[in-house]
Amino acid sequence: MxxxxxxxxxxxxxxxxxxxVEAQFLSWYERDYGVKMTKDQLSGLTEDTAFPEKGAIHRFARTAGFFSTLPxxxxxxxxxxxxxxxxxxxxxxxxxxxxxxxxxxxxxxxxxxxxxxxxxxxxxxxxxxxxxxxxxxxxxxxxxxxxxxxxxxxxxxxxxxxxxxxxxxxxxxxxxxxxxx
Incomplete structure (x- = not known):
């Protein structure tokens, strides 16, 4: 060639x-904290400030099954x-x-x-x-x-x-x- x-x-x-991952974060956040949020509510935020519960994203990413079940x-x-x-x-x-x-x-x-x-x-x-x-x-x-x-x-x-x-x-x-x- x-x-x-x-x-x-x-x-x-x-x-x-x-x-x-955004959909997964939102789903897991609602599941674990009982708070439903939308993608629009995350707009412009960083991964560190996206959710009221600090560290939620990093905790999810360290949880078994997070990456294997992503939509x-x-x-x-x-x-x-x-x-x-x-x-x-x-x-x-x-x-x-x-x-x-x-x-x-x-x-x-x-x-x-x-x-x-x-x-x-x-x-x-x-x-x-x-x-x-x-x-x-x-x-x-x-x-x-x-x-x-x-x-x-x-x-x-x-x-x-x-x-x-x-x-x-x-x-x-x-x-x-x-x-x-």
């Missing part, structure tokens, strides 16, 4: 991009299948901070994205080492240090930032990347 026919590469984050983001499966036809797609997730997340994230991927090869799954602690052409992520700490083109996936904690190309959903991500293929 010559170099010009090589597929461009995309790094795709899991939490908040493929997996709907799939609407349109994510179809989008990754579609993008995989034109790009080499890598799932890149910071999985070292929370002890149970590594095995649970792998289980989640194998259940919800069984068509993704183990060779295209990268679990790391710091995404600054990732060297793909594109990155789709919801966290500025990952996008700001990335050397390729970035797409910021909409999340409650990034609504006030506008220095990356924003995608509000998977339909918008696919539209942006198809222009690049």
């Amino acid at each position: 010559n170099i010009s026919s090589k597929k461009k590469t995309i790094a795709v984050d899991m939490d908040g991009v493929l997996a709907d 799939v983001m609407e349109g994510a499966v179809e989008a990754i299948k579609s993008l995989s036809e034109k790009f080499e797609v890598y799932i890149v997730s910071a999985a070292m901070e929370f002890p149970l997340s590594l095995s649970e994230k792998l289980k989640w991927l194998n259940t919800n994205f069984p068509f993704i090869s183990w060779k295209n799954i990268i679990f790391c602690g710091d995404k600054s080492i990732i060297n793909t052409d594109y990155m789709v992520d919801d966290h500025l700490k990952n996008l700001d240090n990335f050397k390729g083109k970035t797409i910021m996936f909409h999340a409650f904690h990034n609504v006030s930032y506008h220095h990356h190309t924003r995608a509000n959903n998977w339909k918008e991500v696919v539209a942006l990347l198809e222009k690049e293929a």
